[in-house]
Amino acid sequence: MNASHLGERRLLLLVGDLAGSIIALLAVTWFAEVWGSPDNTPVFVWCLTLAAIDITILRATDALDPRQAANPFSGGFDGGRAWVIASLIYLGVPYLSAPLLASRYIVLQFVLAGLAIRILWRILHAALVRQARLVTRYVIAGSGPGATEIAMVIARDLGPDHEVIGYVDDDARSIDDGSVSRLGDYAVLSDLIASGTVNTLVLATAGAMPARLQRQVIQAYERGMRVVPMPALYESVTGRVLVDHAREFWATTLPHLDQDWAYRLASRGADIVAAVIGLIGTLCLVPPVFVAMRLAGPGPLFYRQVRLGRNGVPFVIWKFRSMVPDAEASGGAQWSRPGDARVTGVGRWLRRTRLDEFPQFWNILRGDMALVGPRPERPELVDRLEEAVPFYRVRLAVRPGLTGWAQVKASYASSEADTLVKFQYDLYYLRHRSVYLDLLIVLKTVGVVLGFRGT
Structure with missing residues (x-):
């Protein structure tokens, strides 16, 4: 399945999912007799709102992966989960959604009707794919x-x-x-x-x-x-740039970084808005996180560490502390591994929800970081990795990000080999970065957080 075939299958899935969602909405609102009231928003606005939310959740939860959808069980589960989340969000949107909250029975009808249609469509889709199988x-x-x-x-x-x-x-x-x-x-x-x-x-x-x-x-x-x-x-x-075998032709893998002023302006504007909202959220998190850390043991609330920013300029990154104090006192800089004994119980939960990264909104507001980009690395690790990949520092050509393509596509890097795989994803991002890709990464990050699939 090449890229064009993947795109066609993804589009087919999306069209079928959206058609089922709209059918469920129209059927339930028609039976509930809420059409035509002068007090209500026009029906097409209800449909557009539902479609926008549905598309967002489908992308955020990776429910449009044609390879997963080829299996009726995984495809039905992914599609059904996305529908339940999207429908509940839709019901909470004022003015632009259908007035269904007046009756819990109508709400239940809406959610279950959409769920049934979604699962049936996914099963039908998988059957159609098997029938039309082309090797x-x-x-x-x-x-x-x-x-x-x-x-x-x-x-x-x-x-x-x-x-x-x-x-x-x-x-x-x-x-x-x-x-x-x-x-x-x-x-x-x-x-x-x-x-x-x-x-x-x-x-x-x-x-x-x-x-x-x-x-x-x-x-x-x-x-x-x-x-x-x-x-x-x-x-x-793979969504990665192959660098393992580049050898003397490594320069051909380098991305073109010349971005137009509109992208830079939109990106920085989004960074500032996200940083302000994120810092408000961080302030709300401080009291419960502080109490949880104090109950778990001694140590500071925040953790600061030097990382390399754009053009290799060092800056201090802020995080909620997730490890025991002085975690590297004996061994120096090292990668965190699954089941790392240095990670506290509270820290493990903070990492899984990605809440430990929230203080970095301050770095975004300052301009040290962006909302989306390659994750910032420590200077000593960059020096070590540069010995394995001579052009590893190319990722320093842009501001590092709070989240990135590597973070939503790969698991946590616990070794040099894992970090080099993430570097391939970073190169892909640098080569293809755009407003669309940035939005896709943000949506996928939301899916990771909601699914507690952090590290």
């Missing part, structure tokens, strides 16, 4: 360092509808780990193209493309095959 078969041209990686990604992330037939390369010894079968040299491509055995050609050559492979690529394109460079396919499937 995408890939052949990998070349055996560069990324050939094995992309074959593994296709098998792991795209599911049974995607199959790697093998790879072609003039060097018979190029891949020797047995993960991908060699079909022959580049000449074999002609037979594969003519037979229709494969429908997607992945280019994974190391260095310049050989002239005779270029001819085969043109032939494949003329025959209607999809031809895609390995890095582009990797990016579209």
Whole structure:
């Protein structure tokens, strides 16, 4: 399932979900006889409000993932959960929502009717996908360092509808780990193209493309095959930029950071508004968090630490303390791991809800950080990681964020290897950052917080 197919399936899911939501709303309001009253907001406003909330929750909870929705159980659960959250929020919106709160019976009808329609649609969708199953078969041209990686990604992330037939390369010894079968040299491509055995050609050559492979690529394109460079396919499937095998071509992975003034203005304006609201929330959190920490043991309420900001300028980050005092007194800078004994009971809950990060709204207001961006790292860890990836400091080209693409896509980094995976997500964000992507990250962060999936 390539990026365009994923987008089409996601759109189909969204249209079906929204249609079911609107049908449930119209049916319940019609039976409740609340249409046509001069005191009520027009029906189309009710529908638009519900659609906006539904889309927001569907994106925030990742309920539009076509790979999950292909299974009727996981798809039905994800869709149903999103509907319950969206419908309850909708009922609490004044003026712009249908007047259903007058009767608990009508409220129950609305929620249950929408839930039933949503689950039935998700089951039907999964059945339709199975009936119309089209297998995408890939052949990998070349055996560069990324050939094995992309074959593994296709098998792991795209599911049974995607199959790697093998790879072609003039060097018979190029891949020797047995993960991908060699079909022959580049000449074999002609037979594969003519037979229709494969429908997607992945280019994974190391260095310049050989002239005779270029001819085969043109032939494949003329025959209607999809031809895609390995890095582009990797990016579209994983949401990461592949840097592990960049070698001397690492500069080609660097993103273009020139943003127009409208994006910068909108981003900073959103940062200030979010910071003011967040600081009000932080002030409300201080009393209960302080009491909980005091009951758990001694130690300060806040934790301060030096991090690197934009252009490598150090600044002091603020957090609610989640570890025991002097947690690094004996070992210096180190990653926190799952089940880390240094994390207190209160701190574990703060981390799971991401509430420990709330004091950083002060850093956002000051301009040290942004609402969305790569998470700020400690100077000593940046120096260590720069030895493994020479261009790791490229993430310092923008202001660090309270949340980011890596935070909503990957689990907590407890090792250097985990941090390098997050760096791939950071590069993807830097390459594709936009108002839309920032909003998507904020929505997904809300989903993480509501699902208590923090660290």
